[in-house]
Each structure stands twice: as C-alpha cells, then as structure tokens.
Amino acid sequence: MSVTRTLAKFLVTHKAVNVPQAVRHEGARALLNWVGCAIGASQHATIKRTLAALNEFSGPREATILGRRERVDIFQAALLNGASSHTFDFDDTHIKTVIHPSAPVLPAILALAEHQPVSGRDFLHAFLLGVETECRIGAAIMPNHYNAGWHNTATLGVFGAAAAAGRLLKLNEQQMVWALGIAGSHACGVRETFGSMAKPLHPGIAARNGLTAALMAKKNVVGPEQAIEGRRSFARVASTKFDPAAIAEGLGKTWAMAENSYKPYACGVVIHPAINGCVQLRNEHKLKLADIARIDLKVHPLVIELCSRRDPKSGLEGKFSIFHSCAAAILLNEAGEAAYSDAIVRNPAVVRVRDNTHATAQAGIAEDQVRITMTLRDGRVLEKYVEHCVGSVDNPMSDTDLEAKLRAQCKGILPAVRVEKLIALCWGVGRLKGVAEIARVAAPRS
Amino acid sequence: MSVTRTLAKFLVTHKAVNVPQAVRHEGARALLNWVGCAIGASQHATIKRTLAALNEFSGPREATILGRRERVDIFQAALLNGASSHTFDFDDTHIKTVIHPSAPVLPAILALAEHQPVSGRDFLHAFLLGVETECRIGAAIMPNHYNAGWHNTATLGVFGAAAAAGRLLKLNEQQMVWALGIAGSHACGVRETFGSMAKPLHPGIAARNGLTAALMAKKNVVGPEQAIEGRRSFARVASTKFDPAAIAEGLGKTWAMAENSYKPYACGVVIHPAINGCVQLRNEHKLKLADIARIDLKVHPLVIELCSRRDPKSGLEGKFSIFHSCAAAILLNEAGEAAYSDAIVRNPAVVRVRDNTHATAQAGIAEDQVRITMTLRDGRVLEKYVEHCVGSVDNPMSDTDLEAKLRAQCKGILPAVRVEKLIALCWGVGRLKGVAEIARVAAPRS
Known part of the structure; x- marks a missing residue:
C-alpha cells in the first residue's frame, strides 16, 4: 500500500481508546500551552492588522479569536488563532523535527468545533492524529527541508491540520487521501519571512488551508492519490531527502506528542x-x-x-x-x-x-x-x-509551570476567574461534551 | 535597489497611458478568452463540489461565479473563477514560461472590482502589471522550477494576483514590497495533482491568496523586504536557477502579454x-x-x-x-x-x-x-x-476566432444576447466605467 494510503487508513480507523494515557495528558498540556500563547499575543499588531484586512469579508461569525471580542468565520478564526499562537515564538516544539506542532493544528479544529458539535475526546484524538501526521511527514524530509529554506511549521502544518479536521469531519479513507493531496497543493511558507509579520501568519495559513482541504475532500473534491510519496508530491519536490519509513512505521505505537516540549521563556x-x-x-x-x-x-x-x-x-x-x-x-x-x-x-x-x-x-x-x-x-x-534547563526534554515544564505561563499570558486580557476556568477546561478536555466551551471562555466576554 | 523593490516601485508608479495600444488589445483578447473558459467549465463537478464545500461559510455575497447563479464572497469567487477557467486546460499560455497567465490574475481583480468601483482602464492596467509580475519572476526561475515538480501557474500566479490587486488597492511602494512578500508565503502547488481536481484549483488558490496578500499589505501587515531575491525567498528556495535580470530589466518596455497565446482546441x-x-x-x-x-x-x-x-x-x-x-x-x-x-x-x-x-x-x-x-x-x-497551426505564435487566433470560442463555451449556459453583450464588454473593457458589469453579464441572471 502507498504511504499516503497507509497514513490515511490509520487516520480514519484509529480508535481514541488506544491512545496511551500519558500521550492524552501531553495533548492536554499542549492545548493549555497553545491557548495561553494565542491569548497572550491576541492584542499584537500582527493580529489587529490582519483582522482589519479581513474582517469585512467574514462569513458567518461562528468562531472565536482567542483573547478578543470580535467573532469571525471559521477560516479567519483558524488563520488568526494560528498566527497569534506563534507571534511570540512561545509555542511548543517537537524537538526531532523542529516543528511547532500545535499552532497549525489546534486552530483548525477549534474553529471546526465552533461550527459543529465536537466532543473533547474526539477533539483531543484528532489533535494527536494531526500532530502525528505533520511530524511523521516532517521526519521523512527533515532536516533537508528546513535547511533549504522552508518553514516546516507552515509547510507540514497544513497536512496536520487537514488530517485533524478530516478526522472530525469523518472522512472515509479515500477522502482522507484526497484531503492530504489537496493539503499538498496548499503547502507553503519560506524562511525569508523570519523577522516579519508574515512568519507568525504561517501556522495560521496552514490551519486555514488544512481546514479548507478537509472540507473540500468531504464533498469529494478529488485530489492526487500519492500526495506524500508521489514523484511530484510536495514532500519529494521540497526536500532532497525522503524516508517513507518515517511516515508508515510504528503508526499508533509511537506518538510524536510524547516528544513535545514547551518554552518557559519568550526568547531564543x-x-x-x-x-x-x-x-x-x-x-x-x-x-x-x-x-x-x-x-x-x-x-x-x-x-x-x-x-x-x-x-x-x-x-x-x-x-x-x-x-x-x-x-x-x-x-x-x-x-x-x-x-x-x-x-x-x-x-x-x-x-x-x-x-x-x-x-x-x-x-x-x-x-x-x-x-x-x-x-x-x-x-x-x-x-x-x-544541568538541564526547565523546558528541556530532560526537565520538562511541570503542569504547574504551564499553568503559571498561561496565567501570565492572560494578564490584562482575561479576568482571573475566567483564566482559572480555562485552565480547568484544558485539563479536562478529554471529558468535555462540547469543545466550543474552551473558545467561549478564552474570549474576554461571550 | 533590490529586485523586489525595483519591481514594486514599477508596479505602483507605472502609468496606464504608457502601455502600447497593441498590448492593451492583447489584454482585452486575454480577458475575452478567460471569461469564456471560466463560463465554459462553470458547471463542472470541480466547481460544484468546491462550492458545496465552501458556500455555507461565505462572507458578503458581493461577487459572481462566472456562468452560475450563486453569489459568494470575493475570496471564494476568486478561487472558483480561477479554478473554472483552468478546468478544461483551455486557457491562455505565456509560451516562454509556460505559465497560464490570466487564470490566477483576472479572478482576483474581477472579484475586487465587485467589492469596490474599478474602471476598465485601471482594471486592464492592473491585469497587465500582474501578468508582467508572474511572467518575469517565472522567467527568472524557469525551466528549473517547473522541472522540479512545481506547477508554475499556481506558484507564480500568486505574485501576479497580489501585484494586480495591490495596484487596484493603491498600495504604496513599501506596501507593494510587503504584498509580494506575503504572496511568497502563499506560493504553492505541485504537479503531483495533474489529473486530479486539485490541478485546476491551483490558479484559483493563487488568485484568492494573492488578493488576500494585497488586502493584508494595505493594512500594513509587514512582509519580508526581499521577497523575490532573498536567500530564503520562494524563488530561491523553489528553483536551482535564479536570474534577477529577467525581473528587473526592461520593465515597462517589453510586455509579457505581447507573447500570450490562446488555444483553439480543448486538448493537448x-x-x-x-x-x-x-x-x-x-x-x-x-x-x-x-x-x-x-x-x-x-x-x-x-x-x-x-x-x-x-x-x-x-x-x-x-x-x-x-x-x-x-x-x-x-x-x-x-x-x-x-x-x-x-x-x-x-x-x-x-x-x-x-x-x-x-x-x-x-x-x-x-x-x-x-x-x-x-x-x-x-x-x-x-x-x-x-505550416503554422492556428493558435501558434506565428498564426495567432484572430479576434473573430476568440469570439467564436467564447460563444461555443457559453452555449447552454448564457442566452445568446447576453453572450454578445459580454463580447462587446470585453472588447471595450478599457472604456468601461465599472468592470463589475462584466461579471454581472457573465452570470445567467443578475
């Protein structure tokens, strides 16, 4: 079976119950960290100007911009929340691939969860599958891909977003193949942007495009069959290295989320x-x-x-x-x-x-x-x-550290009582009936 | 001065009156050919399914899907019209770069012309500047770029769309630099998609993204300074060849549009x-x-x-x-x-x-x-x-041929009287007070 189809089959058939508890907990930690980063930068000029450019064109205002009062359509929410969460370079890092895994995936599925009912269990599962997708394709083509000048969080993030959104849209295997293929037509982002506002926009663009790709596949917009391994696929065209085993081997046995790390400080x-x-x-x-x-x-x-x-x-x-x-x-x-x-x-x-x-x-x-x-x-x-700095793989930030980080980021944006509620919602995400509540609480007023 | 800034300065300062009459007429021919292609494929499953995926998320329904009754927001219109015009592989070709120049540029600015008043003179001028932009960047990196697996109409089209939309938005020089930079963060599309619906989507994606980039730059979303020639720019990252002279030399003296060609037949x-x-x-x-x-x-x-x-x-x-x-x-x-x-x-x-x-x-x-x-x-x-087939560089399709092609494409979609009106509007585009009229007439009923 082709690597693309192997991955697609895994994405549509894997059962949430088979995710180890430690990985689920790491997913909740990543969510909490990401929500804080998005709120923390929600008042930044990058967000204000992008919103100013797009706001009048918004569709149904179903979705939340974390940390802000304005509501926008799900594509704009995916874009803006992806951008804000990456603005301070304070979001999480998958060390092996240097991908920031949450920023392209979470905004796509959080926006979707404001459009259709999504349980916390399904949300967390889709998130983990999305991270698995982007990090595995990343492992197949890194470090050559990044070294060539690509911003991998953007280029690979779109596959993660499509996979996660596609799972929540209940794509069948063929549709998931197409979603990955259409995502491949949206993979973009170069490192020339570093130091400009276009850089934090990248995971937002990936989130919006991945969500779009999944919605298109759901309506049977036909994409290529070998989106990942095909001779003219993005992965092959945009890297001089391609190791398909990194994508297909051990699916469901190892989890990229288990190797996730969080920054305690907002700097290099x-x-x-x-x-x-x-x-x-x-x-x-x-x-x-x-x-x-x-x-x-x-x-x-x-x-x-x-x-x-x-x-x-x-x-x-x-x-x-x-x-x-x-x-x-x-x-x-x-x-x-x-x-x-x-x-x-x-x-x-x-x-x-x-x-x-x-x-x-x-x-x-x-x-x-x-x-x-x-x-x-x-x-x-x-x-x-x-000996090992906090936040390093050997000395990870504790749950309490992550809470403190989020509290500091929400200061002046959300009332303290709402911040505590948000923290509780993130820790309990796996039991939430509707994930939209997280978005609702993460805005200054609902 | 950097190549990016040289081009940006040209794009914001060039005067419509300095475009040779023959180039303006070729622009009208390209418009007429493009409108026909978009209408011709407007009932295709690619368009129906993409619209089905996105329609419920549409913002203000200001814009026309050529050949269809539904109206959508300007981003969706740019996407759908770009896709339909490329669906039958029947659109125009800039022989030197093998870029299909109209499909990514025209849908972006036609949608914009349904959002704000745009005169035919400004529209035609912006179109020519957009084509110049994509074909010049294309000339700098072709054929290596295409040979590597990139779909150049998509990857370079986004620069053309950003330039054209940016001109109509009256960006200043700095904003145009940023627009090109933000466009570079959206440059995507690989040839693995050929044979699937994702391929015709490419110029639509480019049109939508280029329009977005220009709108962002207008609100001072800061992009990189050296979007085109920078070491980690898209052009450098996605091609092993880079010839900056192809971009900067002879701006305003030679016109890519003068080398445009049109297909008389819907096949290879x-x-x-x-x-x-x-x-x-x-x-x-x-x-x-x-x-x-x-x-x-x-x-x-x-x-x-x-x-x-x-x-x-x-x-x-x-x-x-x-x-x-x-x-x-x-x-x-x-x-x-x-x-x-x-x-x-x-x-x-x-x-x-x-x-x-x-x-x-x-x-x-x-x-x-x-x-x-x-x-x-x-x-x-x-x-x-x-000796020289009709449609070849040495035996171009006549204006009458192009009219006949459009009439055939509109059959069963638009009433004949409306088709004749549309043809007249395209030939007279340079004198139109408001270009939105072309879009209005190109839909079955207004």
Missing part, C-alpha cells in the same frame, strides 16, 4: 538555561536587581553566536540578548513577553545589571546547561549550575 | 495542427464524416509520444487521441470541450473515421505543423499542409 531557547539559573538564585536568596554587582555566565558557544546582543534598543532586540534576559528575569521573576517590552529594555536597573553581565563560551557546557557566578554588592558570591 | 497543443488542417479540408470541400475513407497524418514525433491513444473510452481519454480529435472536429467543425464528451467518443461515425486515421512521425515537421492526406470514399485524395 539557547538562553533559557541562564534565565532559569538566575531566577532560581533570585528566589533562593530573595534578590533584587539592586543587590547584584556582577553576573558571569559560562555558556554553550551557540549563545554567543545567536544571543549576545550587548545593547538592545527594543523589546525584540532584547530577545537576542542573554544579558538583558537575565536582568529582566531577575526583576520580574519570569521571562515571558513582559520581559521584552521596550520599557523593560530601557529600565535603568535592568540596564545596570545587563551592563555588568558577562558570558563566555565553555567546552563541556551543553545547550540546556549553564554555570552562573553571581557577585552581590554585599560581597557574597553565589554559584548555580543548571 | 501538439495535436492542434492536425485538427486545424482537418477542419480546413472539411470546410473547403464541405465534407461529412460519411465522405471519408481514410486519413493519413505526418506529424511531429511528440504527437505519437503524447497523443496517439488508439481507442479512447471516455472524453478525457479522447483528449489524448489525435485520431479521435480529427474525427470529432470534422463532425463538429470545432474541437472545443463538446468534442470530448463521452457521447462523441462513442459516436459510431466518429469511431469509424478514427479507426481509419493513421499518424506517422516525420522529420522536418515542426510542432505547429502537419501534412494531411485524406482519401474520400468517392476516390478523391485531398492534401493539406499546415
């Missing part, structure tokens, strides 16, 4: 260990910025290459400064998006500590490690070695 | 000379199928390779049979879509002549040539040499 992942260690020292010793004379960091060489901006002028530049990140995290006890406002970057206390923070690359320090020496004004010298 | 272009010659013999000698004993064709070798199906069982297979095509054209005095119905393929008179038609490859016969020997039942032997 290589500076996470330093932030993690500084926050620990801050809390263990009840430190304020004013207490600190100097910070010395022994880091992985990539930190120096990517994130050693000495004198950031804006919040965005601050994301590429390990010096700013440590100082801001000590001030705020976190390094969420708030640590990267222009105001924090200009804060004199932050600037003073930033100017007295120094980093040197050291052999033997891994990417998820750091060695910190902090000298206080009172003469004390504190040491901290972070 | 290599069998057009034989059809052309048979139709000429038919009319010169007032022949019926019953008069013919045998036809011998001396053809270019590609005919044998691509279109020598001996015993076609369906209309679609008939398109790949030079034998069927000649017989059907003698019966019908044309080889439009009607010549490729299942019924005509089964017609006993057609089958008899088809079975007595023979083709041999001959050196010295060019792709647009044929040498025909027709033996009649009364013993006469007729000869015909076609």
